[in-house]
Amino acid sequence: MLRVEYAYWLIAAFLLYTAWRNLRERQHARAAFWLLLGLLVAGGDAVLAREKVGDPLPAQLAGGAVIALAVLAPSLKRRAHPETASAEQRLASAVRLGHRLFVPALLIPLVTMLVALFGAHLSIGGHPLFATSQMTLTGLALACVIALFAAARIARAPLRQGLFEGRRLLDAIGWAALLPLLLAALGQVFTQSGVGTAIASIANTMLPEGNALLCLLVFALGMVLFTMIMGNAFAAFPVMMAGIGLPLLVQRYGAHPAILGSMGMLCGYCGTLLTPMAADYNLVPAALLELRNPYGVIRAQAWSAAWIFIATFVAMWALVFR
Structure with a gap:
């Protein structure tokens, strides 16, 4: 399975x-950073297993490793690796391959979707091929591996070239590669610590009753x-819906929950668009394009974010209470 x-x-790995x-290459701080992160990713299940039987030491060691990552992160300056091909060679390769360059990228969502939809029906010798609770994530991982082989086949390059380029990109991104993992944990921390309940209490105290427009703006x-x-x-x-969306806008003022949820997400x-915490969208492109200002994308x-917000809020105000 x-x-x-x-x-x-x-x-x-x-x-x-x-x-x-x-x-x-004698990049000791960078090597230590990726080594610690690799050990944390590899040993996550072992840490959880030991914690369930009452052994706190592995979790404490993992916490120490996370602190060490934070200490090492400022030393990961942007690093330029030597190019594996000249600009002329890259352009000639792109012209030769044409639209086939998009095939590996498109395979990732396609294979993921196929596994999510049909993975439950696949089995070998009566044993399911995919774990039901992890089917989408497993499909995504499988899709990435298939895309790597497809890219090597299309580009007629050895598989190790993918490792070289992946390593080069990872060094270019640096510590920002950690942000998606940390932000996923942060969302869970906010939910478990009752931030939504605290926001609901503050909103009930400070917002004047009967002013639906102000509540929607908040x-x-x-x-x-x-x-x-x-x-x-x-x-x-979930934090804002638990704090303001459901108790005030939906239950008190009768807002349409589907419209409120969809436009609230927008x-x-x-x-x-405005935060460096969204590293995948805002910091990684700046690092890969080697922009002089790391916040140039933001x-x-x-201005696009400001105008989209204004338009979305006006539409939400016009539709959500109908």
Whole structure:
């Protein structure tokens, strides 16, 4: 049976490979960073298993490793690796391959969708091929592996070229590669710590009763603010819906929950355009394009975010209470 743990082990192996390559090039701080992260990814299940039987030491060691990552992160300056091909060679290769370049990228969502839809019906010798609870994530991991082989086949390049380029991109991204993992944990921390309940209490105290417009504005701005903090509108959504959306807008003022939820998420996406915490969208492109200003992408998007928010809020106000 294919399980998502196998994907974590592959990620850990790649991180350890990156650490080894950096160590060979005497990039000791960078090597230590990727080594610690690889060990954390590889040993996550073991830490949880030991914690369930009452052994706190592995979890404490993992916490120490996370602190060490934070200490090492400032030393990961942007690093330019030597190009594996000249600009002329890259252009000639792109012209030769044409639209086939998009095939590996398109395979990732296609294979993921196929596994999510039909993976439950696949079995070998009566044993299911995919674990039901992890089917989508396992499908995504499998899709990435298939895309790697497809890219090597289309480009007529050895598989190790994918490792070289992946390592180069990972070094270019640096510590920002960690942000999606940290932000996922942050959203869970906010939910478990009762931030939504605290927001509901503050909103009930400070917002004047009967003013639905002001309540809606606070909800929309809150989605932007919490998305900027968490870097992800999906993490901000349960906090704001639990604090203001459901108890005030839906139950007190009769807002349509589907319209409120969908347009509230769009308000949150405006916050995604404005925050470095959304590293995948705002910091990684700046690093890969080697922009002189690491926040250049955010500056270019700021006015778009403002106008999209205004238009979304006006539409939400016109539709949500109908």
